[in-house]
Amino acid sequence: MSDxxxxxxxxDLSVRNLRLxxxxxxxxxxxxxxxxVAITSMGMTGAAFSEExxxxxxxxxxxxxVTGISSTGSGPNSYMTAGLSTKDLRNIESAVKxxxxxxxxxxxxxxxxxxxxxxxxxxxxxxxxxxxxxxIESLVTVEDGKIPTGNNGVIIGRQLADDYSxxxxxxxxxxQRNSSTISVRIVGIMANSGSMxxxxxxxxxxxxxxxWYERFHETGGLYSLAMITVANLDDLDPVIAAIEAKMNGxxxxxxxxxxxxxxxxxxxxxxxxxxxxISVFIMALGGISLVVAAVSIFNVMLxxxxxxxxxxxxxxxxxxxxxQILQMFLYEAxxxxxxxxxxxxxxxxxxxxxxxxxxxxxxxxxxxxxxLMYVPYGILIGVVVCLLSGLYPAWKAANLNPVEALASD
Amino acid sequence: xTDQETPVVELRDVYKVYQMPAGDVHALNxxxxxxxxxxxxxxxxxxxxxxxxxxxMIGCLDVPTAGEMYIDGKSVKEMTDDELTIHRRDHIGFIFxxxxxxxxxxxxxxxxxxxxLKYGKRDDTGRPKELLAxxxxxxxxxMHTPFELSGGQQQRVAIARALANDPALLxxxxxxxxxxxxxxxxxxxxxxxLNSRGRTIIMVTHDPHTxxxxxxxxVIRDGEIVDE
Numbered sequence: 214m215s216d217x218x219x220x221x222x223x224x225d226l227s228v229r230n231l232r233l234x235x236x237x238x239x240x241x242x243x244x245x246x247x248x249x250v251a252i253t254s255m256g257m258t259g260a261a262f263s264e265e266x267x268x269x270x271x272x273x274x275x276x277x278x279v280t281g282i283s284s285t286g287s288g289p290n291s292y293m294t295a296g297l298s299t300k301d302l303r304n305i306e307s308a309v310k311x312x313x314x315x316x317x318x319x320x321x322x323x324x325x326x327x328x329x330x331x332x333x334x335x336x337x338x339x340x341x342x343x344x345x346x347x348x349i350e351s352l353v354t355v356e357d358g359k360i361p362t363g364n365n366g367v368i369i370g371r372q373l374a375d376d377y378s379x380x381x382x383x384x385x386x387x388x389q390r391n392s393s394t395i396s397v398r399i400v401g402i403m404a405n406s407g408s409m410x411x412x413x414x415x416x417x418x419x420x421x422x423x424x425w426y427e428r429f430h431e432t433g434g435l436y437s438l439a440m441i442t443v444a445n446l447d448d449l450d451p452v453i454a455a456i457e458a459k460m461n462g463x464x465x466x467x468x469x470x471x472x473x474x475x476x477x478x479x480x481x482x483x484x485x486x487x488x489x490x491i492s493v494f495i496m497a498l499g500g501i502s503l504v505v506a507a508v509s510i511f512n513v514m515l516x517x518x519x520x521x522x523x524x525x526x527x528x529x530x531x532x533x534x535x536x537q538i539l540q541m542f543l544y545e546a547x548x549x550x551x552x553x554x555x556x557x558x559x560x561x562x563x564x565x566x567x568x569x570x571x572x573x574x575x576x577x578x579x580x581x582x583x584x585l586m587y588v589p590y591g592i593l594i595g596v597v598v599c600l601l602s603g604l605y606p607a608w609k610a611a612n613l614n615p616v617e618a619l620a621s622d
Numbered sequence: 623x624t625d626q627e628t629p630v631v632e633l634r635d636v637y638k639v640y641q642m643p644a645g646d647v648h649a650l651n652x653x654x655x656x657x658x659x660x661x662x663x664x665x666x667x668x669x670x671x672x673x674x675x676x677x678x679m680i681g682c683l684d685v686p687t688a689g690e691m692y693i694d695g696k697s698v699k700e701m702t703d704d705e706l707t708i709h710r711r712d713h714i715g716f717i718f719x720x721x722x723x724x725x726x727x728x729x730x731x732x733x734x735x736x737x738x739l740k741y742g743k744r745d746d747t748g749r750p751k752e753l754l755a756x757x758x759x760x761x762x763x764x765m766h767t768p769f770e771l772s773g774g775q776q777q778r779v780a781i782a783r784a785l786a787n788d789p790a791l792l793x794x795x796x797x798x799x800x801x802x803x804x805x806x807x808x809x810x811x812x813x814x815x816l817n818s819r820g821r822t823i824i825m826v827t828h829d830p831h832t833x834x835x836x837x838x839x840x841v842i843r844d845g846e847i848v849d850e
Contacts, residue, residue: 222738229726527722530683531783532711532739534704615683619722 223537227544230517238545241513242553244506245595249557250564251499253591257565259492260587261578263485276442277453279305279460280473281435296435297472301460305439305472308459312451315444319348320436322426328419330377331384331396337377339369341387341419343426353415357381358401364425368401372416385419387429395429397421449476503594506553507602514546514606525610526618539611546603547596554595558588628695629656630791630822631680636689638675638845649675651845652689657824659790662817664836665826672845674795677826681714681793682706694790711739715784719796721776723768729754729779730764736786753782757812774805781812792816794825798832810835 231238281297297305302320309316322343327336344352346362353360353368358381361368369379379385379399386394403415426432441456443449453474460472518525525538562579565587570576578584638650649672657663667673678684679691682698685706691698693709701709716722723732733750754764757778768776777797784792794813798806814835817823825836833839841849 220742222735222744226724226726233726523722524724524726527724529707530681530710530716530722531736532707532787534707537739616678619683619718 220537220540223541224544227541227548230521231545231548234517237513237516238549241506241510241549242556244509245503245550245553245599246557246560248499248503248506248598249554249591249595250561251502252496252594253558253561253587254564254568255495255499256492256587256591257561257579257584258568258572259488259495260584261565261569261573261581263488263492264578264581264584265573265575266484266488267481275444275446275449276440276477277449278438278440278475278477279456280438280475281471282473296433296437297439298435301472302436302439304459305441305456308455309441309443309452312455313443313445313448315448316452317351317442318439319344319352319442320439321348322423322430322432323437324430326387328385328387330379331386333377335377337373338417339373339419340417341421341426343421343423343430343432346422349420349422353420354404356402356404358399361400361421361425363422364428366398366400367419367421367425368403369399369420370403370416370418373419374399374402389429397425449478503598507598510546510549510599511602511606513549514542514603515609517545518542518606518610521610522613522618522621525613526615526621529613529615530619535611538613539607542607542610543600543603546599546607550596550599550603553599554592557595558592561591562588629658629692630661630694631824632656632690632692632695633679633686634690634692636679636686636691638672638679638684639687649845650679650686653842653845653847655840655847655850657822659822660817660820661838662814662823662836663825664833664839665824665842666828666830666833666839667842668828671842673826673842675845676842677793677795677824680824681716682710711736712787713789713791715781715787715789715792717777717780717784717792717794717797719799721768721773721780721800723776723779723783725768728765728767729759729771729775732768732779733782733786736783740787750782750786753785754779757782758808773801774808777801777805777809778812781809781816785816790822792821792823794823794827796827797825798827798829806832 279297281301297320302318306318309318322341324341326339326341328339328341329336346360349368350360355368356371358368367385369385373379381399381402383399384396385399386396388394397419403418403420441452443452453476456472456474528538529535565584566576566579569579633653633655636650636653637648640647640649651672653672653676665673665676675684679686682693682701683706685691685698693701694713698706710716723729724735727735730750733753734745737745737749751761751764755761759775759778759782763771763775768779771779777800792813797813798809801809810832813823813825823836825832827833839850840847
């Protein structure tokens with residue numbers, strides 16, 4: 214019988230009953246709308262965030278970072294025990310060269326310090342880099358001022374400048390270990406990359422020349438890391454393998470690796486994973502509202518069953534089968550769920566666009582397939598939740614004893 | 623009705639016991655009788671005598687605790703809930719004291735409903751209208767919901783509904799219990815007319831006057847048949 218799958222007359226009864234109890238149905242629907250909006254817009258925001266991250270990191274995905282992890286003949290300075298010596302750098306460079314000629318190798322010093330703008334008590338965390346002037350020039354985009362040369366000053370990130378109202382000519386004080394401070398002049402401001410870059414977090418960076426850096430940090434002639442960028446992405450894996458073989462391959466002599474090679478792609482993956490986990494967590498929070506909605510639908514359906522016991526008795530006595538009664542109540546749950554979830558899906562587009570434009574400043578991030586996919590998923594979850602919460606009331610209705618049901622008032 | 627030898631309903635030593643917290647209630651204590659096609663049987667008895675239980679049993683809404691019951695020669699013990707439901711749908715027409723129309727549906731739709739259940743589609747034969755007309759419900763009233771109709775009109779709609787799938791057996795539970803005497807008279811005339819055209823009718827009543835329309839009266843007391 215075709216009505217096993219869909220029965221128009223039973224569906225019609227469901228619709229009429231929902232219309233009869235319009236307010237109650239509407240309230241249950243609002244619950245589902247809120248639940249769907251919560252999980253969908255949260256999910257979309259997380260996905261948009263992930264999209265933005267991927268987009269901003271594709272620029273650095275063809276680069277790797279080589280960090281020295283064991284010091285070769287370091288002095289008594291415990292502050293700087295690991296690094297890349299000039300010999301290490303030569304070895305790395307020759308390893309890269311064995312694969313490709315199209316590469317850029319930038320050795321740099323990096324460190325974190327609490328610094329403060331001159332004449333201020335406010336301390337801020339900053340990444341401090343020391344690079345050669347030529348390398349600074351190739352890495353950053355100057356927005357204002359100029360590239361530092363020699364010891365004449367530093368160039369800082371736009372974010373840092375804005376946050377602490379720093380401008381060209383301002384001075385920054387960097388505290389030293391012997392409780393003195395080094396004061397440095399700002400000669401340039403970098404364009405805001407608006408994103409996280411792999412090696413460089415330019416927004417929060419203070420960049421000076423290697424000469425300048427060496428003046429106040431005992432580097433021991435060891436660079437913190439080397440950034441290698443290859444022109445062709447396909448060369449990346451062979452380059453990694455070559456450096457790995459050259460630097461870490463001599464396992465007969467030392468048990469420890471000499472350098473650590475980080476690949477931007479791994480970084481992107483792990484960042485995406487973290488963001489994914491955070492999104493799931495936030496969606497779970499949104500899911501609580503869906504649970505509340507499920508409880509309210511459960512309640513509405515139970516009330517609907519209890520109010521209609523007699524009607525169920527009549528329907529059963531004149532030949533309505535159990536599964537048709539089950540169908541009738543499941544249709545009700547499905548109608549509430551479907552309308553609610555679709556409205557919720559539409560509203561979550563609006564909600565997500567607001568959240569995304571406020572948090573990420575770019576609504577266009579929303580119009581990516583992985584982001585928009587949350588809308589149908591959210592709708593589907595909403596409908597499924599409704600059906601699940603309608604299951605017990607429907608089952609209860611279907612299994613009423615027709616004699617007792619008929620006798621009730 | 624093709625086979626005159628098979629009773630429409632046959633009960634053999636039927637017991638019905640309801641288990642209640644306060645103890646077992648013996649609603650039927652060994653009831654034996656049968657109804658042949660074309661009969662008009664009235665079941666009489668005071669309230670609590672077990673006549674409603676008997677009615678539910680004949681209507682396949684309930685099954686015996688012990689004893690045998692046959693519907694058109696088939697033992698109900700061997701029938702599933704779905705089979706009993708389909709039997710109610712196709713072979714029994716129910717007429718209740720409280721009319722029991724579906725409030726969500728119009729008079730027309732109430733009559734059409736059992737047909738949709740049976741055939742899985744909306745009616746295209748015009749039968750609901752014919753039935754409603756035959757019980758005296760005019761075209762305008764057909765689109766009203768039960769709440770907009772008088773008691774007598776509701777019972778007429780209920781009779782039309784009971785006839786929708788052309789059942790062999792009409793089961794009437796106090797069909798005139800909620801109607802005034804003039805209405806009752808009309809409803810009983812309608813039932814007698816249906817019986818005269820070959821339909822089997824079993825009617826529960828405690829009104830002796832209503833019972834006179836039947837050609838056989840079964841009196842039940844304390845779950846047993848005391849007079850026939």
